[in-house]
Amino acid sequence: MATTNATITLSSSDLTGDALALSTTTSLTKAGTLTGLTQTTGVGRKTTSATAQYTLFDGDAYANGSHKVYLKNTSTVATEYLTIEINSEQMGKLYAGDWAFFPWEANADTNDIKITPSVSTSLTLEYALFIDE
Amino acid sequence: MASVRATLSLSSAGVLSSPLNISVNSNLVVDSGSLIRAKVKGTAADTNDLAVYIANQCSERAYLYIKNLETELESYIYVHNDTDTGLVAKIGGGEFAFIPINPDKKHEVYATRVDTMIEYGVFGNDNSAAPYGGT
Numbered sequence: 001m002a003t004t005n006a007t008i009t010l011s012s013s014d015l016t017g018d019a020l021a022l023s024t025t026t027s028l029t030k031a032g033t034l035t036g037l038t039q040t041t042g043v044g045r046k047t048t049s050a051t052a053q054y055t056l057f058d059g060d061a062y063a064n065g066s067h068k069v070y071l072k073n074t075s076t077v078a079t080e081y082l083t084i085e086i087n088s089e090q091m092g093k094l095y096a097g098d099w100a101f102f103p104w105e106a107n108a109d110t111n112d113i114k115i116t117p118s119v120s121t122s123l124t125l126e127y128a129l130f131i132d133e
Numbered sequence: 134m135a136s137v138r139a140t141l142s143l144s145s146a147g148v149l150s151s152p153l154n155i156s157v158n159s160n161l162v163v164d165s166g167s168l169i170r171a172k173v174k175g176t177a178a179d180t181n182d183l184a185v186y187i188a189n190q191c192s193e194r195a196y197l198y199i200k201n202l203e204t205e206l207e208s209y210i211y212v213h214n215d216t217d218t219g220l221v222a223k224i225g226g227g228e229f230a231f232i233p234i235n236p237d238k239k240h241e242v243y244a245t246r247v248d249t250m251i252e253y254g255v256f257g258n259d260n261s262a263a264p265y266g267g268t
Contacts, residue, residue: 003145003146004143004153005142005143005144005145006142006143006229007140007142008139008141008198008229009138009141009142010138010140010254011137011138012135012137015135015136015163015165015166016166020137022168022198024200026227031206032206032207032225033206036148037148038147039148040148042153043153043155066223066225066228070143070155084233086222087219087220088217088219089221091221091232091233092194092195092196092232092233092235092236093194093235094233095194095233098159098196099139099157099231101143101230102230103222103223103224103228103230104222105220105223110219111219128155130148
């Protein structure tokens with residue numbers, strides 16, 4: 001069984017009077033079990049070249065489960081973002097240099113994860129999917 | 134303005150034939166944010182949900198950190214906004230998410246179990262016209 005750990009650290013010395021310092025770790029497991037996720041897409045990159053919507057992960061291609069998604073906008077231009085859509089709803093905008101990590105249920109074709117770049121010039125998204133199968 | 138440094142590390146010795154080590158960070162330039170620990174009462178959408186983000190509380194962009202503090206993986210929390218029908222995220226006990234959220238929409242949480250404890254924080258640029266505590 002593979003063990004994959006995800007650790008998030010949030011820190012700030014100037015947001016509040018008391019310094020923010022949070023660090024927490026979770027093991028990536030299958031839905032409702034302690035069994036580690038054993039499949040992954042690996043770390044990949046997708047470069048877009050239009051402001052069209054792209055399907056990053058097809059919800060119909062994966063079983064209903066607790067997949068884990070990592071995304072990073074590799075752009076260095078502060079105004080460039082990718083709009084993330086999940087379940088046909090806008091999750092939010094991932095701006096240059098920012099990342100996201102979240103579980104994904106993927107139980108139907110309507111559960112696609114889609115991205116829409118803000119620019120028609122080259123924009124690269126880094127991603128990884130840890131698959132609950 | 135202030136900055137929040139958000140770092141994610143993903144590591145595994147066994148999920149690929151070569152070790153996986155990803156470490157990324159971003160500096161979020163923000164002027165407001167907090168960490169809150171609270172109980173979720175509601176067990177169905179739109180009934181006793183816990184509001185974690187008020188619509189337009191932040192301008193332009195906002196990031197949500199949320200962790201389900203339950204120890205049982207099957208004790209889920211469900212993050213959704215109050216105008217669409219689908220889920221933004223379903224998070225098992227012990228799991229967390231760090232996501233950008235649509236700043237225009239109120240985000241709420243319900244859970245599998247009454248009184249599920251969560252920890253969450255929203256970081257962004259505060260919109261004084263729609264403060265978190267209301268007016």
